[in-house]
Amino acid sequence: MSKNIFRFFNKQKEFEQDILKNGMGYSGFYGDSFKRLKKNRMAMFCAMLLILIILVAVFAPVLAPYDPTYQDYSAVLASPGPAHPFGTDEYGRDILSRIIYGSRVSISIGIVAQVVASLVGVTLGAVAGYYGGKTDSIISRIMEIFQAFPDLIFAMAIMTFMGKGVLNLFIALGLLTWVRTARMIRGSVMQLKEKEYIEASRANGATTFWIITKGLIPNCLSTIIVLVTLGIPNAIMYEASLSFLGIGIQPPTPSWGNMISAAQTFISYRPLYSIMPGVAIMITVIAFNIFGDGLRDALDPKLKS
Amino acid sequence: MGEKILEVKHLKTYFHTDAGLSKAVNDVSFSVEKKKTLGIVGESGCGKSITSLSIMGLVEIPPGQIAGGEIIFEGEDLLKKSEKEMSEIRGKKIAMIFQEPMTSLNPVFTVGQQITEALMLHEKLTKSEARKKGIEMLKKVKIPLAEKRFDEYPHQLSGGMRQRVMIAMALCCNPDLLICDEPTTALDVTIQAQILELINELKEETGTSVMMITHDLGVIAEVADDVMVMYAGKVVEYATGDQIFEKPMHPYTHGLMSCIPKLDGDDTKRLSVIEGMVPSFDEMPKGCAFCPRCPEAKDICRQKMPKLAEAEGRYVRCFKYTQEWEETGNE
Numbered sequence: 001m002s003k004n005i006f007r008f009f010n011k012q013k014e015f016e017q018d019i020l021k022n023g024m025g026y027s028g029f030y031g032d033s034f035k036r037l038k039k040n041r042m043a044m045f046c047a048m049l050l051i052l053i054i055l056v057a058v059f060a061p062v063l064a065p066y067d068p069t070y071q072d073y074s075a076v077l078a079s080p081g082p083a084h085p086f087g088t089d090e091y092g093r094d095i096l097s098r099i100i101y102g103s104r105v106s107i108s109i110g111i112v113a114q115v116v117a118s119l120v121g122v123t124l125g126a127v128a129g130y131y132g133g134k135t136d137s138i139i140s141r142i143m144e145i146f147q148a149f150p151d152l153i154f155a156m157a158i159m160t161f162m163g164k165g166v167l168n169l170f171i172a173l174g175l176l177t178w179v180r181t182a183r184m185i186r187g188s189v190m191q192l193k194e195k196e197y198i199e200a201s202r203a204n205g206a207t208t209f210w211i212i213t214k215g216l217i218p219n220c221l222s223t224i225i226v227l228v229t230l231g232i233p234n235a236i237m238y239e240a241s242l243s244f245l246g247i248g249i250q251p252p253t254p255s256w257g258n259m260i261s262a263a264q265t266f267i268s269y270r271p272l273y274s275i276m277p278g279v280a281i282m283i284t285v286i287a288f289n290i291f292g293d294g295l296r297d298a299l300d301p302k303l304k305s
Numbered sequence: 306m307g308e309k310i311l312e313v314k315h316l317k318t319y320f321h322t323d324a325g326l327s328k329a330v331n332d333v334s335f336s337v338e339k340k341k342t343l344g345i346v347g348e349s350g351c352g353k354s355i356t357s358l359s360i361m362g363l364v365e366i367p368p369g370q371i372a373g374g375e376i377i378f379e380g381e382d383l384l385k386k387s388e389k390e391m392s393e394i395r396g397k398k399i400a401m402i403f404q405e406p407m408t409s410l411n412p413v414f415t416v417g418q419q420i421t422e423a424l425m426l427h428e429k430l431t432k433s434e435a436r437k438k439g440i441e442m443l444k445k446v447k448i449p450l451a452e453k454r455f456d457e458y459p460h461q462l463s464g465g466m467r468q469r470v471m472i473a474m475a476l477c478c479n480p481d482l483l484i485c486d487e488p489t490t491a492l493d494v495t496i497q498a499q500i501l502e503l504i505n506e507l508k509e510e511t512g513t514s515v516m517m518i519t520h521d522l523g524v525i526a527e528v529a530d531d532v533m534v535m536y537a538g539k540v541v542e543y544a545t546g547d548q549i550f551e552k553p554m555h556p557y558t559h560g561l562m563s564c565i566p567k568l569d570g571d572d573t574k575r576l577s578v579i580e581g582m583v584p585s586f587d588e589m590p591k592g593c594a595f596c597p598r599c600p601e602a603k604d605i606c607r608q609k610m611p612k613l614a615e616a617e618g619r620y621v622r623c624f625k626y627t628q629e630w631e632e633t634g635n636e
Contacts, residue, residue: 197411200403203361204423204474205396207389214422218413 033222036298043294046287053284057103064097069252077270086276089262095273098254099280105255106284109169109239110232116174118228121181122220126212128182129189136186143179151176155238159247169248173235181227188220222299229292233285240281256281309377310514311360311482312336316374318352318359321367327586329355331538332374337482342508342515344529344546346522346561350583352538353518357484360516361401362391379481397427400475404487406467410459416443417455420474427478442473446503465496469503476507483508484516489524501527522561526550534558537583537594544619554621556599593624601625 037043056063072092080087086095128139149157158172192198193216201215217224242248243257251258256277263274318330330352337343345353358364360376362383376383378399383391395401400423403409410419420442421435430438436455443451446469459467468488475483485504489497505528508515517528525532525546532549534542534557542555553559560579581598584590590597596606605624616626 196403196405196408199363200401200409200471200474201411201422202363202392203395203401203403205392205394205426206422207392210426215411219411221413 033298037294040294040297043291043298046291046294049283049287050291053103053287054107056100057107060100060104064094064100066094066097068093068098068101068254070094077266077273079270080272086272087270089259089273090266095259095276098259099256099276102254102256102259102277103280103284105166105249105253106236106239106281109166109173110235110288112170113173113177113235113239114228114231116170117177117181117231118224120174121178121227122185122217122224124178125182125185126189126217126220129186130193130208130212130216132190139182140186143182146175146179152238152241155242156245156247159242164247164250166249169239169242172242173238176238177231177234180231181224184223184227185220188223189216192216192219226292226296226299229288229295233288233292236281236285236288308339309336310339310379311516312375312377313356313360314375314377316356316359316376317372318355318364319370319372321370324587328538329586330359333535333538333540334374335533335540335543337514337516338530339514340508340512341530342517342528344525344532345516345518345535346520346525346532346558347535348520348583350585351535353520353535354486356535357401357486357516357518360484361395361399362386362388363395393427396423396480397478398480399482399484400478400480401484401486402468402471402475402488405491406464406471407491409471410467412459415456415458416462416470419459420455420470420477423474423478438477439473442477443470445476445507446470446473448473464492465500468492468496468500472500472503472507476511476513479511480513482514482516484518486518487520488517490519490521497524498527504528522565534561537589539594539622540613540620541595541622542620543613548617548619554616554619554626555595555623556601556625557595560598560600593622 070093072088072094074092075084075088076092077090078084078088078092084094084096086099088094089098124139124143128136146154155172155176158175159168162168162171189212193211198211198215201211206215239248239255240257240260243255244261246258246261248257249255251262259277260274263270263277267274313336314334316330316333317328320327320329333352333356335343335345345356347353355364359371360378360383364371371384374384378394383394386394410416417436417439420439421430421432424430424435424438440451440455443454448454448466448469454462454466459470462470468491472488483504488504489500492500501524504515504517507513515528517524519525529546532542532544532546533540534549534555536557542549542553542558544554549558550562553562557579560577563577564579566576579598584594584597590607592605592607592609593599593602593611596602599606603624611622611624611627613620613622614627
């Protein structure tokens, strides 16, 4: 009996020492969020899917059975078979290979456009939110002007004005989406700048630049991460739309958008030709969206009731 | 009188609000001597915090406005300094401890990153030097397992612990003046005593001067050499700590004193309170600001504002200690 009691106290002591040594099992904000994310099966599945898609894009030359621009006139519009799993297009190019290479375009455009949008959006949003007053009014009016145009027509206008090309596509899509980021960051910064730790930081001798970059933006990081993840599928869709309309990625470079565009003539004859790039877009966009939603829930547990 | 480190002369800080002009700090003068502690006492909204923010240059302009006065710190007028010069003084020469330890630390950075903020800003130390100094500071404020706490986040610390971190942050550049804005209000009583003791100890050790802002006379009794009592943006009594506790002269100070529960007193008596509230700026009485709540007010108090005048070796803003008091009758 007495032995048992001692064992209990020893256990207690061990436990206390363990806490002293390792803390209460806290792993910081992002550690906690990751734990929550891991519990969300659907989001984790989509994360795997996204990793897979990105790997496919990176290792396209290894994975693709053919050169995506190689034209085989002996197999024009071939039906699916062992040599060409999804068939070939009107120039005899392997559709599977073109889809694999197309992922490079879609993923890179999605990511780069979002990086551009975030850089512009976070900077302008933080400046507007922090300074308020006249600075805020000017930046807010600019944002309103950008939002006053229909998105697709705005992107088409920029592309026709600047000319076709991948770089211009990055810029056009970045310009299209920065407003949303800027608005969110502006709101967050306005709220955060009233916090006491910002005042404490100022009392510590921090300059405005220091406060914005080291005090405010790190506190907005989870918002930025979610915005980027949910913005990428948007950019992919816009790229596809623009390429479909013929002002995005130019053939022979394969992109999912321009493949669908080329396939529409043959839709009844070779349905797989237009369906497969569509499926690729759909899977990528859905995966990004579900993963982004999961990420938002994980980073902001208050949202989940 | 010893050497003065800070001298505030006729400071006026006003706020322009929709309801009109609020004179939050109205012609306040005081000084802090080297290695001494000045206590500033008053109810909420009497201008204590705005006084300290004015010294730090942290009053938001607009709506705020420093309408006049001088703040002489080490021989130079802080009000004439540019924003850049001020940010070099803040944190290095004048440091501040805030009221709410729970919200005064940035939740996304570790304690260590925040303590070393001032070191990196002012002394341009490298990361490893700053880390060493930061851990040393944590040990100085008596945080157990300093090396481990250094890498923890604020939410992993208790309130008292966070206030210690705030003190460590404030003192890591060896400031000449430490402004404590109600440093113990949010803490429970035992922790309060520990924190005050710590501030006193560190003051002795580093030789900084302290400006202690509080509404708690118990805190003043603990730490202050001189005491300034503020009411509605004005100084009403300015004396040494001993004088105040021996004999409070202004009726307001007297009222504050009798609000403190006495353990050895007659426990059947009700605790006395000062009736009413601090008047807001748009309903400020014509005469003495305290007269609507003053038990001894006479006609003269309602007609004009008394001056801050010397009486019995200290300064009091009350007609009771002037010639006019005897001449006017009670209604």
